[in-house]
Amino acid sequence: MNTMERNDIRGLTETELINVCQKIGLPKFRGRQLFQWIQQKAVQNWDEIKNIGKSDLEKIRERLFLEPLDKLKEYVSKDGTRKFLFRLADGQSIECVLMDYDRKNSRNRRTVCVSTQVGCPVGCAFCATGLGGWQRNLSAGEIVGQILDITHAMRREDPEFQVTNIVFMGMGEPLLNYDEVLKSIGLLNQEAGQNIGMRRMTISTSGVAPKIRQLAEDNPQVGLAVSLHSADNSKRNDLIPINRHYPLDELMKACQEYTEKTSRRITFEVALIAGQATMEDAEQLSELLQGQLAHVNLIPVNPVAETGMARPDIGEMKKFAQILERRGIPVSLREEKGTDINAACGQLRRQWESEEK
Ligand code: SF4
Numbered sequence: 001m002n003t004m005e006r007n008d009i010r011g012l013t014e015t016e017l018i019n020v021c022q023k024i025g026l027p028k029f030r031g032r033q034l035f036q037w038i039q040q041k042a043v044q045n046w047d048e049i050k051n052i053g054k055s056d057l058e059k060i061r062e063r064l065f066l067e068p069l070d071k072l073k074e075y076v077s078k079d080g081t082r083k084f085l086f087r088l089a090d091g092q093s094i095e096c097v098l099m100d101y102d103r104k105n106s107r108n109r110r111t112v113c114v115s116t117q118v119g120c121p122v123g124c125a126f127c128a129t130g131l132g133g134w135q136r137n138l139s140a141g142e143i144v145g146q147i148l149d150i151t152h153a154m155r156r157e158d159p160e161f162q163v164t165n166i167v168f169m170g171m172g173e174p175l176l177n178y179d180e181v182l183k184s185i186g187l188l189n190q191e192a193g194q195n196i197g198m199r200r201m202t203i204s205t206s207g208v209a210p211k212i213r214q215l216a217e218d219n220p221q222v223g224l225a226v227s228l229h230s231a232d233n234s235k236r237n238d239l240i241p242i243n244r245h246y247p248l249d250e251l252m253k254a255c256q257e258y259t260e261k262t263s264r265r266i267t268f269e270v271a272l273i274a275g276q277a278t279m280e281d282a283e284q285l286s287e288l289l290q291g292q293l294a295h296v297n298l299i300p301v302n303p304v305a306e307t308g309m310a311r312p313d314i315g316e317m318k319k320f321a322q323i324l325e326r327r328g329i330p331v332s333l334r335e336e337k338g339t340d341i342n343a344a345c346g347q348l349r350r351q352w353e354s355e356e357k
Pocket residue numbers: 120121122123124127128129130131170171172173206345
């Protein structure tokens with residue numbers, strides 16, 4: 001079988017691996033061993049697997065492939081943020097970011113921001129990924145692969161390295177690749193694998209209302225962040241074109257249903273853009289979120305040359321936050337990571353592609 005006909009071992013659950021082993025006449029425990037090597041130890045090739053004999057491995061290799069993502073670039077920011085550009089098997093590239101990494105503090109959070117699609121169909125006005133359009137969805141193996149490859153690379157420097165938190169906030173709209181994203185969450189949560197708690201994973205959506213409802217039904221116990229950016233439909237249409245399909249009324253109804261069904265608080269992300277984040281906007285936002293179990297994350301927009309957008313000065317941002325606070329809305333002003341290494345979504349990929357051309 002060639003690679004196209006075989007399955008990606010990194011996208012298989014422990015049960016699926018056990019099934020594969022049983023089909024080819026291997027005992028159940030081989031499936032368990034394999035799962036641990038792949039998902040917990042993050043091995044990158046078959047030779048690293050030590051307790052499975054060659055003939056058994058040969059049989060497995062006929063059915064499954066193990067191919068790490070090809071690391072094209074890695075940038076390390078002054079604040080410790082690391083940004084990776086990976087090439088996929090079909091030549092497409094994706095970005096992935098490791099944040100909050102502090103080697104001296106082993107109890108520190110190690111958050112990875114993963115991509116879920118190659119490009120993105122949503123086309124937000126402030127986002128470098130959206131500028132290039134959508135190419136395809138990532139498989140669960142490619143999503144999990146980002147965490148495994150970062151883990152493998154970091155363990156060369158720090159053998160104890162372990163990712164603690166995941167945000168589905170990189171390239172792509174995760175809820176438009178719902179099944180593969182949910183499968184990757186299940187894989188990352190498995191005890192014999194990365195064992196990352198459900199509550200330590202967050203899906204960030206631009207506001208795909210029907211999928212927010214589906215997530216409430218499936219209730220995988222992960223966090224939900226909604227990119228709101230504006231409480232005004234016409235402004236939001238310009239910033240996040242998906243608002244034309246799911247306008248604020250519908251989006252907020254879906255969010256309300258989500259909190260009713262799950263009792264979970266939603267984080268609403270608001271990008272602060274110079275000249276656009278007015279105090280009137282802050283008032284409107286407070287109005288919209290009254291009665292909603294919510295937390296607002298204010299994010300100074302990342303400057304991207306093509307969008308021409310800049311962040312407001314810190315005084316303006318603080319005033320914006322104070323208005324929300326006064327109206328009883330819990331709010332935080334997010335510190336941006338890795339601005340010196342183009343850590344905004346899609347910037348590194350665009351830069352690399354233009355260099356290649
Ligand atoms: S911000 Fe997210 S949803 Fe919007 S275009 Fe970029 S990747 Fe897509």
